[in-house]
Amino acid sequence: MSNLHSGLQPGRLVHLRTPRLKARFGSTAVLLRSNGETATLFTDAGKADVRRQDFSIPSKPVADCLPMRLRLPFGDWEDDDGSRVLFSRDFCPLWRIGPSDTITPDMPWRPISRHRENRYWDFRTAPWCDRTTEMRMETLLQKIGITSDPILGDALFMMIRNSDLSIREAVMEMGRKVTEPM
Known part of the structure; x- marks a missing residue:
């Protein structure tokens, strides 16, 4: 080479x-x-x-x-238990904010009951195109108290190993690995 x-x-x-x-x-x-x-x-x-x-x-x-698409929220859902679930542009859960305001990283392969959906930006104002949206999303995460990367970031490692995978395919593979018996 x-x-x-x-x-x-x-x-x-x-x-x-x-x-x-x-x-x-x-x-x-x-x-x-x-x-x-x-x-x-x-x-x-x-x-x-x-x-x-x-x-x-x-x-x-x-x-x-970690690229913005894998860490910044696109919106939030309300789950069955009243939790607020921040989700990515690919509609993968990022963070769960419980009814008592406890914040936990969410498993991106986990199905969510979507009682309500709120989107924070659209295609014209995506954070990778609009610095104002980027700063707004970064500020939102800071105000909530999120200082680490979400589990969804691990999908990038799956795509590095197999570049043919989409984000959703990498997430499904991650979920299979977690649920497979040892």
Whole structure:
């Protein structure tokens, strides 16, 4: 393998260098697959197939970051017990806020009884396109007291191992692994 492609291993953090994606120019993305000429990245907005010139390998180490699509809420549901469940853009549970305001990470594969749904933003104001929405969602998480990443973030590791998986497929695989007998 040539030196040009030696840093292009799955899981590598890269910087976006194209304005044609939904995610911001210069933002960090995770490399899922590369064949030298093209690559599949996981950006703040989700999976994207790009040309090699659409991203760069940072010259200095980049702090780990979980893409917005896997950590920022798209809205909330009310569950059977009155809990409020924050969910992702892919409609996966992120956090459960119990009736007594206890906050717990939620299992993204868990079915939710959706008595009510409230959405925080739409496609035009997605946090990866609109800094105001991004800051509003970050502030919401801080006010609630959420300071760690949700379990949904583990779906990214599944997609690094198998770049053909969608977020929902990775979540279902995670759920199967948890429920399989040892």
